Amino acid sequence: MNAKAATLTLREGYEPGAVGRIVELHGRYYAGVWGSGAPFELLIAREVSEFLEGYDAAHDLLVTAHLDGTMAGSLAIVGRTPRPGWAQMRFVIVDPACHRRGAGKAMLRRGLSWCRKQGFSGVFLWTVDHLPESRRMYEKAGFTVVECCPDDRYTLPRDNLRMELVL
Numbered sequence: 001m002n003a004k005a006a007t008l009t010l011r012e013g014y015e016p017g018a019v020g021r022i023v024e025l026h027g028r029y030y031a032g033v034w035g036s037g038a039p040f041e042l043l044i045a046r047e048v049s050e051f052l053e054g055y056d057a058a059h060d061l062l063v064t065a066h067l068d069g070t071m072a073g074s075l076a077i078v079g080r081t082p083r084p085g086w087a088q089m090r091f092v093i094v095d096p097a098c099h100r101r102g103a104g105k106a107m108l109r110r111g112l113s114w115c116r117k118q119g120f121s122g123v124f125l126w127t128v129d130h131l132p133e134s135r136r137m138y139e140k141a142g143f144t145v146v147e148c149c150p151d152d153r154y155t156l157p158r159d160n161l162r163m164e165l166v167l
Helices: 018-034 038-053 103-118 132-140
Strands: 008-012 061-067 070-078 086-094 122-128 144-151 158-166
Touching: 008 103, 018 038, 018 061, 018 070, 018 086, 038 086, 061 103, 070 103, 086 103, 103 122, 103 132, 122 132, 132 158
Parallel strands: 086 122
Antiparallel strands: 008 061, 061 070, 070 086, 122 158, 144 158
16 A cells, blocks of 8 residues: 555444454554553453444444555544543554554544534543654644553553543
8 A cells, every 4th residue: 555645534333354453553553662562452452342342323433544445543432431421532543654644633533523513521532651643633632631640551561641622
């Protein structure tokens, strides 16, 4: 795939192969960025599976980005959270070979637009500190860091950032 000339399309909802591809994208990216291993990839596999097992298009959203037909990224919105009126953004990832092609921004716009149409008061997400491109994208969309806490679930200890956006 020639990512520079590729045509970007967004799709909503589950499609065959989505679970494996979302897990693969996370596993490969984070192994390369900070040396995560099988425990991280297995955690993502469980969490993506749990999300899709409970998926309800009336309350949740799965957006995948495709470049010339190949899934290059994902973003999910969990509409039923412990905080009434708030949604959680999860599983945001773009294949590094497709970075700077607008896939992340397009998925983020689609997800936030959907949240506004659903009438959510706000959206929150967790991200790992020291991922400047991701953090910059979220901050440009209006998210702010509201919490930082250590987390050792990802093979190597990391600081997690909770970011929120009031809609």
